[in-house]
Amino acid sequence: MSSTTTAPKKGFDFKAFLANNGALVGLVILCLALFIATPRFLTGPNLLNIGIQVSTIAVMAFGMTFVIVAAGIDLSVGSVAALSAMGSSYAVTTAGLPDGLSIPIGLAVGALCGWVTGAMSAYGKLPTFIASLAMLTVVRGLTLVISDGRPISTSASVSWLGDDLGPIPMPIIILVLSGLVAAFVLNRTVTGKNAFAVGGNTEAARLSGIPVKRVLVTVFVISGVFAALSGMILAGRLDSAQPTLASGYELDAIAAVVIGGASLSGGVGRISGTLIGALVLAVIRNGLNLLSVSAFWQQVVIGAVIAIAVGFDVLRRKNVKH
Amino acid sequence: MSNEALLVLDRVCKSFGPVRVIDEVTVQVHAGKVSVLLGENGAGKSTLIKMIAGVHEPDAGRILLDGAEVRIPDTKASEALGIATIHQELNLVPSMTIAENITLGRVPRRFGIINRRAMRRIARDALDQLGLNLDVDTEVGELGLAQQQLVEIAKALSLDARVLILDEPTAALTTSEIAHLFSVVNRLKAQGVGMVFISHHLDEIAEIGDYVNVLRDGKFIATVPADTDENELVRLMVGRDIEAQFPRVAQQPGEHELLSVQNLSVGMLQDVSLAVRPGEVVALAGLMGAGRTELIRAIAGADKYSSGSVSVAGKKLPSFDVAAATRAGIGHVPEDRKTQGLVLDASVAENIGYATMAATSRGGLVDRKGQRARTQEVAARLRIRMGSIDQPIRSLSGGNQQKAVFGRWFTAGAKVLLLDEPTRGVDVGAKVEIYELINEITAAGGCVLMASSELPEVLGMSDRVLVMSQGRIAGELVTADATQDSIMALAVSNVHREEEMGTK
Numbered sequence: 001m002s003s004t005t006t007a008p009k010k011g012f013d014f015k016a017f018l019a020n021n022g023a024l025v026g027l028v029i030l031c032l033a034l035f036i037a038t039p040r041f042l043t044g045p046n047l048l049n050i051g052i053q054v055s056t057i058a059v060m061a062f063g064m065t066f067v068i069v070a071a072g073i074d075l076s077v078g079s080v081a082a083l084s085a086m087g088s089s090y091a092v093t094t095a096g097l098p099d100g101l102s103i104p105i106g107l108a109v110g111a112l113c114g115w116v117t118g119a120m121s122a123y124g125k126l127p128t129f130i131a132s133l134a135m136l137t138v139v140r141g142l143t144l145v146i147s148d149g150r151p152i153s154t155s156a157s158v159s160w161l162g163d164d165l166g167p168i169p170m171p172i173i174i175l176v177l178s179g180l181v182a183a184f185v186l187n188r189t190v191t192g193k194n195a196f197a198v199g200g201n202t203e204a205a206r207l208s209g210i211p212v213k214r215v216l217v218t219v220f221v222i223s224g225v226f227a228a229l230s231g232m233i234l235a236g237r238l239d240s241a242q243p244t245l246a247s248g249y250e251l252d253a254i255a256a257v258v259i260g261g262a263s264l265s266g267g268v269g270r271i272s273g274t275l276i277g278a279l280v281l282a283v284i285r286n287g288l289n290l291l292s293v294s295a296f297w298q299q300v301v302i303g304a305v306i307a308i309a310v311g312f313d314v315l316r317r318k319n320v321k322h
Numbered sequence: 323m324s325n326e327a328l329l330v331l332d333r334v335c336k337s338f339g340p341v342r343v344i345d346e347v348t349v350q351v352h353a354g355k356v357s358v359l360l361g362e363n364g365a366g367k368s369t370l371i372k373m374i375a376g377v378h379e380p381d382a383g384r385i386l387l388d389g390a391e392v393r394i395p396d397t398k399a400s401e402a403l404g405i406a407t408i409h410q411e412l413n414l415v416p417s418m419t420i421a422e423n424i425t426l427g428r429v430p431r432r433f434g435i436i437n438r439r440a441m442r443r444i445a446r447d448a449l450d451q452l453g454l455n456l457d458v459d460t461e462v463g464e465l466g467l468a469q470q471q472l473v474e475i476a477k478a479l480s481l482d483a484r485v486l487i488l489d490e491p492t493a494a495l496t497t498s499e500i501a502h503l504f505s506v507v508n509r510l511k512a513q514g515v516g517m518v519f520i521s522h523h524l525d526e527i528a529e530i531g532d533y534v535n536v537l538r539d540g541k542f543i544a545t546v547p548a549d550t551d552e553n554e555l556v557r558l559m560v561g562r563d564i565e566a567q568f569p570r571v572a573q574q575p576g577e578h579e580l581l582s583v584q585n586l587s588v589g590m591l592q593d594v595s596l597a598v599r600p601g602e603v604v605a606l607a608g609l610m611g612a613g614r615t616e617l618i619r620a621i622a623g624a625d626k627y628s629s630g631s632v633s634v635a636g637k638k639l640p641s642f643d644v645a646a647a648t649r650a651g652i653g654h655v656p657e658d659r660k661t662q663g664l665v666l667d668a669s670v671a672e673n674i675g676y677a678t679m680a681a682t683s684r685g686g687l688v689d690r691k692g693q694r695a696r697t698q699e700v701a702a703r704l705r706i707r708m709g710s711i712d713q714p715i716r717s718l719s720g721g722n723q724q725k726a727v728f729g730r731w732f733t734a735g736a737k738v739l740l741l742d743e744p745t746r747g748v749d750v751g752a753k754v755e756i757y758e759l760i761n762e763i764t765a766a767g768g769c770v771l772m773a774s775s776e777l778p779e780v781l782g783m784s785d786r787v788l789v790m791s792q793g794r795i796a797g798e799l800v801t802a803d804a805t806q807d808s809i810m811a812l813a814v815s816n817v818h819r820e821e822e823m824g825t826k
Contacts, residue, residue, distance in 0.1 A: 016339075188690070190683045197676055200665035207624055207656055207663070208676035208730060209648035267667040 022312050023259050023276045034287040050286050055171035056234045058278035061256040062182040063226025065274045066219040068257050071199035071266025072128035074223045076117055076135035077253055081231025081246040083143045084109045088232055089241040092155035102155040106232045107225050113139055114224020118217035144243045151242040154235050162236025171233045183271040195219050199266025259309040328353045328516040329485050334383030336369055341709045343369050347542040349535050351516040358527050359520045361537035362749040371487055375407040376400035406478030407487040412470050416463030421445035423462050424477045448480035452506050468499035487518045504530050522749055524552045560751035568782025571761045573601030580769045581738045586630035590793035591616055598769040605784035606773040608813045612790040614773035615657055618742045622654035623647035653731025657742040663727040666716040670708055671697040673715045673726050677734040700729045721752025728759050739763055741772040757783055777806045789813050
């Protein structure tokens with residue numbers, strides 16, 4: 001009998017793998033289905049297209065992962081992306097600062113917005129939902145004020161973010177690099193690990209001497225910086241910073257994080273999962289476009305996918321815990 | 323014996339991943355008898371119960387009901403077979419009446435409309451069976467915990483339960499409530515209900531049980547009569563002799579105060595001063611709400627205090643600053659490990675490592691190798707029983723989870739341990755191990771301030787007792803000269819005085 005205690009049944013590991021990587025399995029199935037359905041799916045140009053599509057949402061969602069792991073939510077990222085894109089371009093094309101400062105200014109704007117949201121919830125005790133909802137409106141308003149409601153042309157360096165580097169589009173390169181950085185920060189640094197502790201059990205974290213408020217502010221700053229980067233990529237691709245840029249993107253970013261297996265109650269989340277979540281959304285959109293499904297129906301499908309993906313995850317968790 | 327058994331678990335096994343938590347266990351439940359399930363936390367009692375309740379199916383072995391093999395794939399099946407489980411967390415809707423709760427999910431209807439009269443009759447019958455005199459229209463939320471528990475039992479009986487599983491039903495009850503529960507259990511015995519009873523209180527076993535099934539590490543050890551000597555039960559349960567339930571090794575206290583609290587006031591705490599020297603264990607006794615937890619939390623930096631001071635080794639600590647307290651050598655084991663002590667989704671290693679993660683980091687990066695080595699060393703030293711240090715702490719038993727909270731402060735090298743109910747919900751074997759940890763700290767020149775509601779623990783493990791009453795320290799006793807009565811006399815002293823003043 002003792003042999004059975006040590007050697008788990010064959011196929012068990014495979015099942016566990018499936019259970020733990022539901023989103024990945026879903027993505028693979030999705031790709032296979034599209035591969036069979038249309039010859040246009042698995043072509044170089046189309047895959048690059050998906051890569052560019054996914055980059056803005058994924059980069060934004062990487063930052064969102066930090067906030068959600070810490071049991072918060074950041075609804076302001078779409079607006080922050082717009083203000084950062086606007087600010088980075090405005091500083092150069094209108095205010096006449098050197099082009100080299102453009103991207104740093106954009107990132108700083110994002111960090112500042114994140115800091116304000118984080119401080120409101122950490123020190124002002126506003127729920128993160130409310131603090132970031134307020135910022136969503138405030139920041140979008142500021143963007144409109146600065147631009148006077150009109151698009152402005154991007155600085156050279158922001159445009160460069162939307163160009164190609166050799167055969168590979170810059171957004172994809174930024175996607176990969178920022179993913180690596182995000183994963184490193186989340187898993188290897190004290191800040192990242194503290195985010196898990198705070199999200200998992202705030203009181204236990206506090207009683208262990210973890211500076212809960214500082215952690216909360218930090219995750220929002222991180223979210224703001226990633227949102228800024230995402231916004232500048234988007235502006236770079238369009239070669240113009242528009243005041244309505246990335247409007248509504250916060251919901252896609254949240255969806256990507258949640259499809260990737262993070263828990264909205266905090267303490268659980270992976271950057272790789274978030275990337276897969278963003279890919280699932282992008283591939284579905286792309287596939288539906290290739291299959292000429294109307295944009296109206298696409299919304300219905302995406303909503304259903306979010307519900308199904310999270311539903312599976314809830315089932316999985318129920319089976320794992322005993 | 324076996325042919326008349328109501329319910330038999332026959333050589334059942336269950337594994338979670340590679341860990342076999344139940345290994346060929348055979349347990350019998352007889353009509354009209356109370357079968358006690360005894361074992362340390364992690365021995366497999368909960369898993370066994372969940373097999374009967376239909377939460378887990380056994381990997382191997384059979385379940386027999388009235389001699390016929392049955393399968394219990396889910397809780398519905400368990401219910402249909404006449405098996406009911408009363409968990410510690412009750413499954414009642416507080417905002418609904420007793421009658422509504424008892425008939426929940428099978429409301430009697432006439433022409434599609436709820437038949438309130440039939441509903442009340444079903445509930446009334448169920449309560450009568452237990453000899454309970456409660457108004458069936460009372461909202462369950464208005465009842466005390468003990469009465470809610472009885473309502474849940476009544477609900478089970480009205481579903482024709484023949485096997486009743488009581489999972490630590492006495493854990494949260496007062497002495498008189500326990501007596502009432504036991505009278506109900508005896509009534510059910512007479513009605514031929516077979517019961518499985520789980521408790522950590524050994525003295526209850528002889529009183530209510532008929533025979534005891536002892537489990538250890540997922541294996542069946544023995545079935546013995548319920549009047550077996552307590553020491554023998556403990557020996558069967560932990561697999562070795564426990565020489566002393568309270569193995570306190572007193573130290574010669576050091577000269578200088580290690581922890582000193584001066585005139586601390588906040589909320590209900592009024593002008594509290596105390597000092598603990600190296601090598602000492604000082605207990606904080608008192609009634610519920612006397613301010614023990616508030617005092618511990620204020621010292622630990624978890625709560626603000628308005629006046630007074632806390633010093634460690636002569637150095638004054640800032641108020642409301644856990645990180646500063648931690649750096650000064652304070653370690654706080656809070657009252658409720660699940661809500662205040664642990665991050666349940668995180669691993670054992672992470673939970674042990676929280677207090678040292680920032681201090682050992684380099685350039686903001688976690689010292690992964692070092693943290694791993696430190697936590698592994700402490701987990702081994704504290705004999706935390708687990709499959710791997712990377713498993714979620716949620717899956718450990720209560721005693722091992724509590725040891726992990728201690729482990730966090732051992733890793734951090736804490737010199738001043740603040741313990742709040744350190745052995746609540748912890749079984750005998752793990753309790754003794756936790757007491758050994760207290761000895762270890764004091765032998766190394768540290769000190770312990772321990773709030774505890776269990777007087778045997780206070781008398782068994784401390785050197786001095788500070789008795790609190792209504793936010794003040796009502797008196798101090800040397801443990802060697804103290805008795806339960808002398809502690810209680812101090813604990814109620816202020817209460818009496820104020821009552822007298824009130825009547826005058």
